[in-house]
Amino acid sequence: MIERLISDGVHGIIIAGTTGEYYAQSMDERIRMLECGCEIINRRLPVIGGTGAIRTEDSIALAKAAKQAGVDAILVATPPYAQPTGRENALHALSVQRAADLPAMLYNYPGRMAAPMDEDFLDRIGQAPAFCAIKESSGDINRLHLLARQYPQIALSCGMDDQALEFFAWGAESWVCAASNFAASAHIALWKACVVDNNFIKGRRIMTAMLPLMQALEQGGKFVQSIKYGVSRQGISAGPPRAPLRPLNKDDKRILDQVIDTMNTTIDRIEKEKATEKEN
Incomplete structure (x- = not known):
């Protein structure tokens, strides 16, 4: 699968995201997946390692394991089910990022996590330069406007596939897309038309x-x-x-x-x- 993605021309790979079914795996399985992925990719592409978990302690352990495996950055999500406040969620994210001491992409997916990365969260996290991007998967177009206008220091990444065109129009230059696992050329064609060619x-x-x-x-x-x-x-x-x-x-x-x-x-x-x- 990884070799196919590389040959299809993707620009980076996330290991242990939602599509990787991390939520149904043991900690040992998740760590091994990070290790295997990094071994196969072997620095040919940037790699982001998923750290999502209910417990902050588990996310920290995964962040450390991801760094040890050789990822270039980590993906930090809201802990599901707990419904933390913006402040609590920010403290969680900061703890996870500091454990790895790597660049971090935020992952806002309130439909699955049951709590948003709200403005209180963004105000706090926006002051930490290590949080350099956000995969926005809320589906709320107003969130896209908010992020583009008020938090330009956090690079937008499309995380809601049926809004990809709107994300690119508002300046997003990346797209974390699950369907690229089997339709990479189509996704790259849309990205290239909008981001590269401005067409x-x-x-x-x-x-x-x-x-x-x-x-x-x-x-x-x-x-x-x-x-x-x-x-x-x-x-x-x-x-x-x-x-x-x-x-x-x-x-x-x-x-x-x-x-x-x-x-x-x-x-x-x-x-x-x-x-x-x-x-x-």
Whole structure:
């Protein structure tokens, strides 16, 4: 899987994020995943290690293990279920980052964590230069505006796939996207059109082609299962989702097949059109 991502041209890899099913793994498994990932990547790409956990002590242990494994930065999320205040969440994040003494990407996903990285949190964390980016996955477009206008020192990274175009329009230069595990070329095409070429007309066309997949993933209720199936379509075994999740059924697979095939065909056509225009 990692070799495929590198050959597809991704610019970095996060190990032990949500799609990596960290929540269903033991601490030993998580540490081994960080070690294996870093060993395989072998400094060919920047690596970010996930540290999300309910207990701050566990997040600190994972941050130290990530540094020992050789990551370039860590991913720091809100502890799920606990619902910390902004101040408590900031103290958690600071403790985790200091344990690793590495650059940190914040991960705001209140839909899963049950508490947001609110303005109190951002005011406190925004004073610490080690927190250099935020993966914003709230789905709230007003959060995007808030971060872009009031916290420009924290680089925006798209964490809500069906808002990628809006993130790029507001200055985001990176995109942490789970579906790139099986559709890296499509995601890179949208990123390149918007961030590199500043061609939002082309970007809208690519985004239009990608939206059915994004909506199927974000709104279908079977996110990890769908990613794993998408990977298996490439001939790479991702294994079944960990309990309590179950694999996609035949109807789910058929619908996802149609969505992915249509997207790939459409984006290939858009890319070929632009290539022909350059030749002429």
